[in-house]
Amino acid sequence: MKSLKENFQNAHIVIIGSGIIGKFNALELSELGFQITIVDPTQLQNSSNAALGLLIGHMYQKRRGRSWDLRKQSIELWPKWISFLQKFNYKLNIEKPLIQLTTNEEKYKKLEKFIYENNDQNLQILERDSIFINNINKAFQTKNIKGMISFKDGRINALSLLQTLDKYLKHKKVKYLQGEIIKIRKSNNQWISTTKNNENVKSDMVILCNSLKAIDLIDSQSHNIKLKPVLGQAMEIEINDEEVDLLSLPKQFNINGKNIIPKSKNRLIIGSTDEYSTKPENNTFENLTSFLDKKPNWLVNGKISKKWYGIRSRPDGEPSPIMKKLDDGLIMCTGFYKNGILLAPACSKWVANEIKNYLY
Numbered sequence: 001m002k003s004l005k006e007n008f009q010n011a012h013i014v015i016i017g018s019g020i021i022g023k024f025n026a027l028e029l030s031e032l033g034f035q036i037t038i039v040d041p042t043q044l045q046n047s048s049n050a051a052l053g054l055l056i057g058h059m060y061q062k063r064r065g066r067s068w069d070l071r072k073q074s075i076e077l078w079p080k081w082i083s084f085l086q087k088f089n090y091k092l093n094i095e096k097p098l099i100q101l102t103t104n105e106e107k108y109k110k111l112e113k114f115i116y117e118n119n120d121q122n123l124q125i126l127e128r129d130s131i132f133i134n135n136i137n138k139a140f141q142t143k144n145i146k147g148m149i150s151f152k153d154g155r156i157n158a159l160s161l162l163q164t165l166d167k168y169l170k171h172k173k174v175k176y177l178q179g180e181i182i183k184i185r186k187s188n189n190q191w192i193s194t195t196k197n198n199e200n201v202k203s204d205m206v207i208l209c210n211s212l213k214a215i216d217l218i219d220s221q222s223h224n225i226k227l228k229p230v231l232g233q234a235m236e237i238e239i240n241d242e243e244v245d246l247l248s249l250p251k252q253f254n255i256n257g258k259n260i261i262p263k264s265k266n267r268l269i270i271g272s273t274d275e276y277s278t279k280p281e282n283n284t285f286e287n288l289t290s291f292l293d294k295k296p297n298w299l300v301n302g303k304i305s306k307k308w309y310g311i312r313s314r315p316d317g318e319p320s321p322i323m324k325k326l327d328d329g330l331i332m333c334t335g336f337y338k339n340g341i342l343l344a345p346a347c348s349k350w351v352a353n354e355i356k357n358y359l360y
Contacts, residue, residue, distance in 0.1 A: 010304065014039060014193050014203040016181050016217070017210030020158070020340050021333055021347060023165040025207055028348035029355070037201060038169070039193065040210070041180040047342060050056035050232045050310025051158040052259055053269045054252060055342045058122050059100055061114050061249045066319060070346045075152070077345035082156075088171070089164040096154035099132060101147035103292065112201035115148060118209035122152040136255075137247045141296045145255065155261065157250040158341060177201065179257050181210075184330075191329055192349060199220040203331040205358070209350060211313040214334045223326055227260040228333055229278045234271030234306035235288055241298035258291040267305065280309050312337055323347060325354055 018040035026036045030316055057075040062068055078094065115123050126133050126147050136145055153270045169176075179195035184206055185265050186192075193201045200317050208214040212227050239246070246262040253260055261269040270288045281287065284307060289299055315322050315335040321343065322335040331354055333347055 002243070011035065011204040011355075012037065012202070013205045013207065013355070014191065014201055015207045015209055016040070016214070016333070017208070018176070019209065020051070020162065020165075020344050021048075022207075023031065023162065023169065023334060024027040024181070024210035024344035024348045025209060025333065025351050026169055026174050027165060028352050032352060032356075034355075036169075036172075037175040037177055037203065038140050039177045039181055039195070039201065043197075045352075048158060048162060050234060050308055051338075051341055052234060053156040053158040053268065053341050054098065054159065054259055055094060055153055055156060056339075057150075057342065058120060058152045059098065059148060061110070062243045063118065069338075070321075070343050071280075073346040073349065074343050077349065084273070085161075085164050085168065088167040089098055089160065091162055092156070093252050094154045094156050097149050097151045097250070098153035098155065099126065099134075099147060099149050099250050101126070101136070101145050101253060101255045102140070103144050103256060111148045124149050124151075125176055129295065130251050132253075136253070137248070139244055139249055139296065140255075140292060141248070141294070142292060142300075152154065156341060161341065170332055180219065186327070186329070188229060189329075197269055205331070205355060208330075209334055211334055212311065214313075214332055218326060218330075223324075225324075225332070226324060227313040227322075228276060228316045230312045230314045230337060231275040231277045231280060231309055232271070232312050232338060233275070233280055233284060233288065233307070233309045234269055235284060236267055236269050236297070236305045237289075237302040238305040239266050239268075239302045241266075241301075244296075244298050258288060258338045272297070278311055312340070321347065323350055325358075329358060 013029055013034050013056050014027055020039050022038055026038055030036050056070050060071050112125055115125055126149050173305050181193045182196050183194040191203050191206045212229055215225055215227055223269045245265050246268050247265050249262045259271045272288055313335050314320055314337040320335050320337040324330055326332055333351055
């Protein structure tokens with residue numbers, strides 16, 4: 001009988017966590033022929049369901065170090081994965097371009113310097129006479145907004161992406177176990193993951209993709225890993241102003257740190273990730289609409305038609321994300337803060353390489 005290393009595709013891998021990172025790892029590993037089981041108590045309450053799906057790659061200003069390396073790799077991988085996943089959902093795509101704007105002159109000067117120094121043809125400064133700026137100034141009744149545009153960055157619909165991944169994983173017969181893992185241990189070169197209902201799931205490897213709960217399954221002191229919760233919030237606002245057409249605005253843009261996505265003539269989404277908390281405060285509307293000195297009347301009088309939030313995890317004391325081999329056959333892949341969707345391809349590629357190195 002062949003050993004596991006001689007016939008690695010018989011290896012069974014348990015992925016704990018069914019968010020974008022867990023599912024993307026399942027996608028990459030099932031393409032390599034591994035047997036995959038995803039374990040999660042519920043797919044609908046993970047932080048990926050609150051993601052807006054903005055892919056900030058080319059316009060990322062820190063162009064060195066591990067974070068940039070991961071972004072750069074994902075920028076190259078995303079178009080290939082989109083083409084692959086369109087077999088399961090032909091509508092899945094990356095909406096481009098992406099626009100970053102500010103009313104702060106100092107921040108604008110930094111954007112100008114960044115574009116000048118990097119000489120990236122995909123990035124351009126947006127002057128005040130740009131049609132994008134004109135339309136935004138007209139809608140928001142502002143005069144001092146400026147910024148940059150990235151023709152290669154954009155947005156992928158997070159919900160559509162998750163649903164497409166589900167179709168693919170079902171096609172590949174990836175198992176899904178609804179349960180909460182409360183303990184993992186190693187026995188005779190196998191990993192045993194125990195659920196809250198005392199069910200044991202045996203596997204050759206375990207990948208921890210379950211955000212904050214990942215550190216509950218390891219000895220965090222010996223591994224010295226700390227995660228803190230970050231609240232990501234978004235709301236859909238319905239306006240009632242015949243003179244404002246929200247579809248005249250860019251498809252996705254950011255003003256002073258708030259992400260804005262027009263959905264129809266009278267609806268738009270505003271989102272942000274910047275609160276170190278696990279519960280949204282009562283003044284969500286005020287927090288998410290305070291990106292300008294003065295709000296236009298249509299926004300002041302707007303009504304929240306929908307709001308949602310998700311808890312993301314951010315490493316405390318080390319860079320995001322945490323991608324570590326903790327033991328033979330045990331990998332942690334979490335703490336992506338707000339870059340889970342963007343970095344999913346690079347993360348899953350790294351995990352696949354770690355597993356192949358372990359088995360060979």
